[in-house]
Amino acid sequence: MFKTKIGEFDGNSWEAFCQQCFRLKYETEGYQYMPAINGDYGIEGFTRTGLVFQCYCPDNNTDANTLYEAQRDKITKDLSKLELYEKPLSVYLAGCAIKTWIFVTPEYRKKELVKHCRTKADEHKKLNLSILDPDFDVLIHDLDNFTKEVPVVLNYLNRGIDISPDEIDDNQHLLWKNTSISLVDNANRKNKMLLNTNAINPEQKIDLLTTLTIKNK
Structure with missing residues (x-):
């Protein structure tokens, strides 16, 4: 299992999670899911506006170089399809x-992966495939590309955020605050009542109080 800031995933659960994000984010672009029975043809969904998606979740958390090599090889393999x-x-x-x-993965740590995508895009444009736009491109998306969709999908899948408050950073605290977790909702409500309405930067102070409340639970 690969541990992320919103929980642990394997390949199947990551794809299921991503599919829900795609349906929300690209609904107005005519998103279409592609079942992987008998092969996925290198894409697991597409929009009528020319975007296609391939999901990938590593088997476990590894060092940056190992992660890069696995992601690089996956991109190369699936693009060849x-x-x-x-x-x-x-x-x-x-x-x-x-x-x-678009290669959709929980995270990537080396900028060389972006360079690899650029190289593969150029290679594929030279193939003159009938299904590719002349300006064909290859991009990487990670969890942060779906910040609006994550809370909705987590709620839909009834999946709790499986992380320790002591291990999360400021961005992850914000994700906790904005999701429908009763602990955070209660902390926000109580802290708003406690804070002086004339305080300077009230929202910032409420966020800080909520963070401290979460850490002390």
């Missing part, structure tokens, strides 16, 4: 050219 399955993909895409292939 665009050429291999060009014909069947064209049927599903129905004339919609792929503008951006």
Whole structure:
């Protein structure tokens, strides 16, 4: 299992989580889920605006170099499927050219992965595949690309945030505060009542009080 700031995932649970995020974030762009039965053709969903998505979650938490190598190899392998399955993909895409292939992973730690994506995008543009837009690009998205969708999906999946308050940073405290966790809701409500309404930067002070409340629970 791979530990993230919102809990632990394996490949299946990460894809299930991502699919819900995609449906929310790209609903107005006609998001379409692609079941992986008999192969995923290198994409696990796409929009009618030319975005396609491939999810990947490492088996466990590793050092930056090992993580980079696993993610790099996964990107290379799945992008190769665009050429291999060009014909069947064209049927599903129905004339919609792929503008951006997005690799969705919990986190990445080395900027070299961005460079690898750029290299692979250039390589694939030279293949002149019928399903690719002339300006085809390859991007990486991680959890922080779905900050608005995460609380909604966690609530929908009835999944608690499985992390220790002593181990989370300021951004993660904010995520706790904005999700529908009763502890945080109660702390926010009580701290707003305690704080002087004429205080300077009241929201900042409420956030600080809530953080301290969480840590002391």
